Amino acid sequence: VMIPATLPKRFKIETITLAELPEKWNDPANRAHLQTLGSDWARSGRSAVLAVPSAVIPAETNYLINPLHPDFARIEIGTPQDFITDLRLIRK
Incomplete structure (x- = not known):
């Protein structure tokens, strides 16, 4: 499942990059x-x-949302959608 969200302009997003993660982080x-x-x-x-x-x-980004943060109320949460995995991505 994926849930789309819309953030207001100039909204603070903290980022963790691949370089900040330990080896074999995934x-x-x-x-x-x-x-x-x-x-x-x-x-x-x-x-x-x-x-x-x-x-x-790893080249893509996921966004974690903290519902306890005061700015959470400014985020527009969309309708959950099925996430369909392309079977070509699955190794056999």
Whole structure:
């Protein structure tokens, strides 16, 4: 499932780049470290949105939204949509 969202202009988005992540960051065995990064960000209240590399397609970006942040109310949340994976991307 993917959920589209529209952010107001000049909206603060914190970013974690590939260079900031540990080696093999997208290996499921390293999940705890990434969960800690996300939890620390959410608790800090620095921003309502965190941009992170996609574990599936690292050149793409996923956006995490903190519903407890005061700016959350300024985000327009769209209708959830099915995310259809192109079967050519799945290794056999």
